[in-house]
Amino acid sequence: MKYQSQRVALYYFAGALGLFVAQILFGVIMGTIVVVPNFLSELLPFNIARMIHTNALIVWLLMGFFGCAYYLIPEESETELYSPKLAILQFWLFLFGAAAAVVGYLFRIHEGREFLEQPLWIKLAIVVVALMFLFNVSMTVLKGRKTAITNVLLLGLWGIAVFFLFSLYNPSNLILDKMFWWWVVHLWVEGVWELVMASVLAFLMIKLTGVDREVVEKWLYIIISLTLFTGILGTGHHYYWIGTPAYWQWIGSIFSALEVVPFFAMVIFTFMMVWKGGRSHANKAALLWSLGCSTFAFFGAGVWGFLHTLAPINYVTHGTQVTAAHGHLAFYGAYVMLNIAMFTYAMPNLLKREPYNQVLNMWGFWITSSGVTFMTFALTFAGVVQAHLQRVMGMGFMDVQDQLGLFYWMRLGAGVVTLLGVILIVWSLAVPGSARQAGRVAAQPAE
Amino acid sequence: MTDHSEAHGGWGALDHLPGNPLMWVLILSELVVFGAFFVAFSVSRVLHPAMFLAGQAKLDRLAGGVNTMLLLTSGLAAALAVSACAAGDTRRCRRWLAGAGLLGVGFLGVKLAEYAGKASQGIGIDTDTFFTLFYLMTGFHAAHVILGLVILAVVAWKPSLENAETGAAFWHMVDLIWVLLYPIVYLIR
Numbered sequence: 177m178k179y180q181s182q183r184v185a186l187y188y189f190a191g192a193l194g195l196f197v198a199q200i201l202f203g204v205i206m207g208t209i210v211v212v213p214n215f216l217s218e219l220l221p222f223n224i225a226r227m228i229h230t231n232a233l234i235v236w237l238l239m240g241f242f243g244c245a246y247y248l249i250p251e252e253s254e255t256e257l258y259s260p261k262l263a264i265l266q267f268w269l270f271l272f273g274a275a276a277a278v279v280g281y282l283f284r285i286h287e288g289r290e291f292l293e294q295p296l297w298i299k300l301a302i303v304v305v306a307l308m309f310l311f312n313v314s315m316t317v318l319k320g321r322k323t324a325i326t327n328v329l330l331l332g333l334w335g336i337a338v339f340f341l342f343s344l345y346n347p348s349n350l351i352l353d354k355m356f357w358w359w360v361v362h363l364w365v366e367g368v369w370e371l372v373m374a375s376v377l378a379f380l381m382i383k384l385t386g387v388d389r390e391v392v393e394k395w396l397y398i399i400i401s402l403t404l405f406t407g408i409l410g411t412g413h414h415y416y417w418i419g420t421p422a423y424w425q426w427i428g429s430i431f432s433a434l435e436v437v438p439f440f441a442m443v444i445f446t447f448m449m450v451w452k453g454g455r456s457h458a459n460k461a462a463l464l465w466s467l468g469c470s471t472f473a474f475f476g477a478g479v480w481g482f483l484h485t486l487a488p489i490n491y492v493t494h495g496t497q498v499t500a501a502h503g504h505l506a507f508y509g510a511y512v513m514l515n516i517a518m519f520t521y522a523m524p525n526l527l528k529r530e531p532y533n534q535v536l537n538m539w540g541f542w543i544t545s546s547g548v549t550f551m552t553f554a555l556t557f558a559g560v561v562q563a564h565l566q567r568v569m570g571m572g573f574m575d576v577q578d579q580l581g582l583f584y585w586m587r588l589g590a591g592v593v594t595l596l597g598v599i600l601i602v603w604s605l606a607v608p609g610s611a612r613q614a615g616r617v618a619a620q621p622a623e
Numbered sequence: 624m625t626d627h628s629e630a631h632g633g634w635g636a637l638d639h640l641p642g643n644p645l646m647w648v649l650i651l652s653e654l655v656v657f658g659a660f661f662v663a664f665s666v667s668r669v670l671h672p673a674m675f676l677a678g679q680a681k682l683d684r685l686a687g688g689v690n691t692m693l694l695l696t697s698g699l700a701a702a703l704a705v706s707a708c709a710a711g712d713t714r715r716c717r718r719w720l721a722g723a724g725l726l727g728v729g730f731l732g733v734k735l736a737e738y739a740g741k742a743s744q745g746i747g748i749d750t751d752t753f754f755t756l757f758y759l760m761t762g763f764h765a766a767h768v769i770l771g772l773v774i775l776a777v778v779a780w781k782p783s784l785e786n787a788e789t790g791a792a793f794w795h796m797v798d799l800i801w802v803l804l805y806p807i808v809y810l811i812r
Binding site for chain 1: 749
């Protein structure tokens with residue numbers, strides 16, 4: 177940590193980790209409801225639990241991005257943050273909005289539009305929070321050094337805010353509703369969030385491998401060119417069956433099939449940098465998460481996305497557990513791992529501890545990754561069976577669900593393992609290691 | 624070509640190509656997308672031979688041929704603009720760029736007349752798979768001609784050698800795609 181104001185990132189990291197645990201907890205509850213249908217049925221119906229599971233995910237990832245930006249931007253811009261006070265106020269406002277939304281959901285207050293269930297006043301509050309954030313980080317960059325990393329990060333963050341505005345537009349025509357809904361959902365995760373991902377990974381590569389900034393920047397430009405080239409028209413893969421013209425099946429299939437390319441480029445990028453970089457940073461866990469991020473994002477977003485992105489295949493797999501498998505591995509690989517990589521790198525610096533509890537953190541990495549991977553395979557097989565029985569053989573929906581019971585039990589088991597891993601990660605980041613451990617790790621940087 | 628690779632460096636294989644390396648990332652991406660469309664078109668033709676034969680019979684092969692000549696000549700003009708630029712003759716470079724641009728506008732004019740003719744026969748993008756692909760492929764290509772015209776205009780505004788090479792590389796790619804698209808869609812029966 178070079179600038180005092182970077183410390184505001186700690187608020188966001190802490191808030192994000194808290195919501196992370198909540199998100200996984202609700203995931204485990206949902207996994208239980210699927211196999212024991214009356215579990216909590218009066219208190220917490222499945223649709224409400226699902227809202228909290230998905231909303232908590234999105235909010236904590238965004239909170240993590242905000243934290244990443246508050247840590248990264250002063251260091252890159254070589255200047256203190258424009259207003260640390262505004263950043264702290266923004267955090268509490270955001271946390272309040274998120275909490276209010278969750279409490280509202282528990283009392284059945286929501287707008288019912290998938291992932292965008294927040295009542296209008298909370299959406300407006302989110303816009304205010306986003307404006308406070310963008311003002312703060314943009315002013316910081318404007319008064320400081322401008323690098324490729326800050327430029328791409330700002331482009332991504334502004335894009336997040338701009339595309340969120342489409343959540344306020346809810347036309348009564350169901351086709352238009354879905355069309356613009358994807359402008360938020362798809363153009364976030366397969367568009368502007370990827371810019372945030374690429375720039376934060378680029379920052380971590382500079383810090384962790386010691387490779388020249390010039391080399392990292394070139395990779396960054398190539399990756400974001402490929403992302404925007406494939407991702408924007410790739411939106412078409414959501415327009416196959418919602419009532420939009422049939423030519424979207426061609427546009428969506430071709431462009432979205434290429435969305436795997438920028439993710440593959442990120443794998444090559446991170447491994448090349450580690451291979452080329454002479455410096456061996458003491459924070460091994462942060463490097464593990466960074467490499468894990470590009471690798472799992474490639475499989476989760478790239479490969480599992482490609483599995484069902486071509487229109488003729490999607491015709492059969494649409495809305496089956498194949499989608500759930502892809503969603504879980506993609507979010508974990510691309511955005512959960514990105515955030516944890518940054519937290520693992522930044523928190524020891526912010527808390528003025530040497531890289532601590534590295535072993536515990538790395539156990540967290542392997543256990544969580546194993547849990548999510550097993551879950552992905554269970555859901556993928558469930559999806560293949562489901563697609564065949566339901567779409568090819570023409571069996572009834574509920575009859576097919578009965579056939580998937582074993583896979584759903586395996587998913588629940590994997591979910592419990594994931595929860596254990598997440599608790600380990602949070603513990604290792606939040607709780608200082610013992611003196612003996614710290615001493616042993618502190619000796620490493622001398623190498 | 625050694626002088627411009629020295630201006631960049633660190634781009635690996637892209638260093639050996641003229642113009643801005645990121646243009647080549649775009650060009651390669653474009654070639655992959657149009658390549659995918661060509662494969663999609665060819666596979667669809669094998670699946671629906673009668674539909675594709677009937678659709679192709681309705682295309683204006685002469686208009687396609689005229690457009691091929693317009694675009695190739697335009698490519699020559701862009702290449703001459705680059706060599707003018709390399710010789711330091713900005714005036715001549717701009718003149719060739721204007722020529723390339725005018726021929727590009729001519730291409731778009733012929734394309735528009737072709738589309739209008741189809742529309743008057745009641746043929747549109749939803750008519751059948753052949754015409755869906757016809758409009759998507761020629762439409763995407765025409766969109767790149769328009770983008771190319773914008774790029775040529777930018778080069779004429781700031782005619783450095785690197786800019787000229789970058790713009791000409793894009794313009795030649797638009798040529799190349801058409802030279803493949805025309806036989807695949809219009810000619811091969």
